[in-house]
Amino acid sequence: MVFGLGKSWDARGKNCYVTGGSQGLGLSVATQLASQGASVTIVARNVGKLKAAVEQLEIHHQSSEQTFRFHSFPLNTSAGSQSALDAECQALSQQSDGAVSAPDAFFLCAGSSRPGYFVEATEDILVEGMEQAYWVQAWSAHAAMKKLVREQHPGKIVFIGSTLSLMSFIGYASYSPGKHALKGLAETLRSEGLLYGIDVHIFFAPAMNSPGLLEETKTKPPLTTAFEAGDEILSCDDAARLMLNGVRNGDHHVGATLITKIFYNASRGAAPLVNPCLGPILDCIGWIALPFWRRDCDAKILKARDEHREHLTKSEFSPEKKKVGLIFILPLLMLLADVAIFCMIILY
Template identity: 30%
Template sequence: MLLLAVAFIVAFVLLLYMVSPLISPKPLKLPGAHVVVTGGSSGIGKCIAIECYKQGAFITLIARDENKLLQTKKEIEKYCVNDKQVVLCISVDVSKDYEQVENVLKQAQEKLGPVDMLVNCAGTSVTGKFEDIEVNSFERLMAVNYLGSVYPSRAVIATMKERRMGRIVFVSSQAGQLGLFGYTAYSPTKFALRGLAEALQMEVKPYNVYVTVAYPPDTDTPGFAEESKTKPLETKLISETSSVCQAEQVARVIVKDAVQGNFNSSVGSDGYMLSILTSGMSPVTSITEGLQQVVCMGIFRIVGLFYLGSFDSIVRRCMMQREKSESADKTE
């Protein structure tokens, strides 16, 4: 069995070596590139825009709140590396009207040139038990988190294919890799981005266009702070099993992976493990990445089972405490 396993790994490495020229993309050069960031007025989106601007890119920020956009524009401009750089602000809801999204992106390209990298970062969250969440919240989250990424991507993909270059980034979440208590409305919308990204990558790879799916963990952003106000106790306790990352750190990782053309982008050891565990049939962009997935999958599955067991234990304890409290209230 051992010899068979070794032979399999060797054959796998040789296969990847043979096709590696077809796998590894050339890095995108950010100096002078046009980067569009949706949801760019705050949080991870703003930090991604700053990171790209620091590297010499021209930035188009897209968000709904015009005042926030103008404030963010001033903040980003502090990091300019040359006097030719421009930050363009567009106030639009990317989840409502495709034609409007298409028109504003055409305007942005007329001013700053074709889009070299699109970062879909617009998103929102609702937490709560499945039966307590309003039905229209499921519809709203799917519109913002999923269609809000479909529309901008659809508006720029044809030009990217014509130019034989481009990057599209979908900012998902670790909740888009693992369904957790309290995220029945949120997780499906982030899982959907993975399916879109895999299918789209297969379509556009021959045109030298590469797709990246980012899976940030809990990140210190205004959105995370707002979400924490309504989290069920179970969700809070599960979230506390891992640390909260800084938006600047997450942005640096996402930009680096997008520039390199990596399909998966994760942060930290937990993120790395989840990316291995959920790799499935997702594309790889290096021999090392494919080999790591093959070698680590088994051991990470064992670790993952311990995590799942601890999460189930948290949910059971909370349920028992709640029932005990309700029983005590009835007897008073």
Template identity: 30%
Template sequence: MLFLAAAFIVAFVLLLYMVSPLISPKPLKLPGAHVVVTGGSSGIGKCIAIECYKQGAFITLIARDENKLLQTKKEIEKYSVNDKQVVLCISVDVSKDYEQVENVLKQAQEKLGPVDMLVNCAGTSVTGKFEDIEVNCFERLMAVNYLGSVYPSRAVIATMKERRMGRIVFVSSQAGQLGLFGYTAYSPTKFALRGLAEALQMEVKPYNIYVTVAYPPDTDTPGFAEESKTKPLETKLISETSSVCQAEQVARVIVKDAIQGNFNSSVGSDGYMLSILTSGMSPVTSITEGLQQVVCMGIFRIVGLFYLGSFDSIVRRCMMQREKSESADKTE
């Protein structure tokens, strides 16, 4: 049995070695590159724009709130590394009208050149029990979180193919790897990005275009603060099992992975474990990554089952406490 296992690992390593020239992209050079960030007026999107600007990129910020965009533009410009850099602001809802999105991106490319990297960071969240969430919320979240990434990507992909280069980043969430209590409206929209990214990567890889899916954990942003106001108790308790990350830290990791052309981008030990557990048939970009997935999958599954058990226990305890409280109210 050990011999067969060893033989399998050796064969796997040889296979990866043979195909490694096909899966190892060249790093994208950010100095002078044109980076478009949707949802770039605050939170992770703003920090990604700042990180790219620090490395010499030209930035196009896209968001709905024009005032926030102008404030963010001023903040980003403080980090310029040369006097040629430009921050362009465009106020548009990327989830409503594809033709409008296509037109504004054409205008951005006329001013700053072809898009070298697109970061789809526009998104929103609604938490609550499945039966308590208004039906139109499901439609709205799918439009913003999914179509809001489809439209900008669709608008730049042809030019990237013509140039035989580019990076497209989809900012998902750890809730796009694991469905949790309270996220029945949010999680499916983030899971959808993974399917889009895998299919798109297979299409564009021959053109030297690489797709990255980022799975940030709970991150200290205005959106997270707003979401926390309406979280069910179960969701809060589950979220408290892991720490809250800073947006700057998350942004650095995402930009680094996008530059390298990594398909998966995760933050911290929990994020690493989830990326291994949910790797499935997703692309790999190095021999090391493939080996880590093969070797760690089993032990991480055991750890994952422990987490799932603890989450189920939290939900069960909350339900019992709620029923006990309701029963006591009826007897009074």
């Protein structure tokens, strides 16, 4: 559907596959799909949470033809994502006597964020950041697209990006690069998907009142928290509803808040325009307002330099401590060298 014209997507009777569906946004998406008459399969790692989530989905049954189930697989590797989809395709084939062999729509909600300063991040943190922000969805999309193409089955793939897919600031060095990459992948697959009748969408998720947000606060730098103090925080149910509305309308870029819509219009590039009337207006707002917003952010960061140096001094990462150490170590090494030379002269 283009510019709101054409037939909208209906979840009723569809087989939907939701990764990260045991909690947070993924569970809200799964629940609303169930309420709209879809059969839903959720994928995550924690079996206990998956069982509880499926029980919740059962409450939203709309017809006797709906089915709800879960698979427990890690999705951070190609093999894990492929195994999860293979398990679901086998289950679909068995329940339909071979008539159905692939889901109709994929909602890729798995992932997490661990904010922090880049200079304090370890190799493991940076690798895991890219894994959770990009690969955990990219591998599932890869498996999904191959399956749909082989089966010649039109379908949908929905990525979950972030407002940080469109911009970034201090504290998100391990997360935002992966989300930017996810936006690039979604736009690439939207183009390639035209060959196969596969629609691709990306939802730029705002801050949500979710288990993930609680985890983020454990490592989030004070400056990052200060920048986000005025952000609108949505419930997962509201975010899921807005996302599904955009998917239903056929929007490639889907936003939930005004600020996100301003950012995705300002950085749209060659992606399809969601709203030909509102889009240019938001472009103008972004062109005027965003430079002032960025300048304000930079001023706050510069003002916090001394406080940040104090933080580094107290943490394991401390240039001052290293410098002090060298001041004492170098004279000691020179003294030992002089003693060694003196001893060699005496012995000689």
